[in-house]
Amino acid sequence: MINVLFFARIREQLGVDKLSLSLEEAGPTIADLRASLVADKDAKWQEVLGADNVITAVNQAVVDHQHALSDGDEVAFFPPVTGG
Amino acid sequence: MSCYCSVRVQEQDFDLSTEVADLRSHTAEVGAIASFVGVVRDTNLASDIQAMELEHYPGMTEKSIQDIIDQACERWQIYGVTVIHRIGKLNPTDQIVLVAVSSMHRGDAFSACEFIMDYLKVNAPFWKKEHTPEGARWVDARCSDDSAAERWALK
Known part of the structure; x- marks a missing residue:
């Protein structure tokens, strides 16, 4: 499993402080994990996790x-x- | 050189005299102790600050502070370092952070204390939320803090 934590402004904007997913779901790299996290969520996730x-x-x-x-x-x- | 270190992240307040006495007690070679205390202000960016909330990333915070101290111990001849950072809800005039460094002579203590504080500001995962009459807001990182830390880059 991959355990994912969110802090401060990001935690508040997403309304979640942690979640878990399998390594297969997460993907091999951080870039893949980020893509998996925003894939089936509303536009807010892309906006928040996609920020520079x-x-x-x-x-x-x-x-x-x-x-x-x-x-x-x-x-x-x-x-x-x-x-x- | 081995260096005595104490890193604490806590809700409760701290006492500067107690921490300085602790650093003095570890070795009689100590000839200088420099300390910095950060305090919650009642204004920021033209707003009145009624209270401040401090969030951190448990585990990574202590690790990143220890890493900064290790760098300071390699760079200067210092005997001991104490870093205390408070979390939770704080009010204007409350103490928020302490960095205290002991060494044989003042130069190393002053430099290492400033170095540790500058790197703590940009590397240690703490986040401030200000409560103002207009509502609560997360504090944005300042470019001037990056510049302060960059001054220490080895040339």
Whole structure:
């Protein structure tokens, strides 16, 4: 399974904080996962997850769209950080 | 050189004197401690701030702060680092973040403290939501924070 987490503005806009899907459903890379996530949802998902400034982390480290997924990965989508 | 580190993400407040005393106690070689305390302001972008909510990504937050500290320990001769970041609901004048660094001489402590704070702002997954009389809004990332962190890039 791939566990997907959403934080802050993205979590609020999508109305969901986490979901799970199989590696087959998710696809081999982050770009594929993003496409699978927006595929059968309303336009809001494409707008929110397709935004240029969305940051993606796999197993708590920031990755790019070509990053290959492995079974059991924790994937997070979040906006630019604003702590401190 | 091994470096004493304490990273805490917590709802409760912190006490600067206690944290400085802790850093002093680890080795008698400490000759300098530099600290930074971030505080919640009551205004931002021309709006009154009534309260602030801090969300974070548990696990990744601690990992990313530890990574920044490890870089600082390689770059400067420092003995100890304490980073405390608060989460949950905070009000104007509340303390929000502490970075404290001990070293033999002040130069390393000042530089490492600023470095850790600058990188925390752009790398640690925290998000602020402001509550104003016009409603709640997520704070946008600032370009000036990216520039502050970029200053430290190794030439």
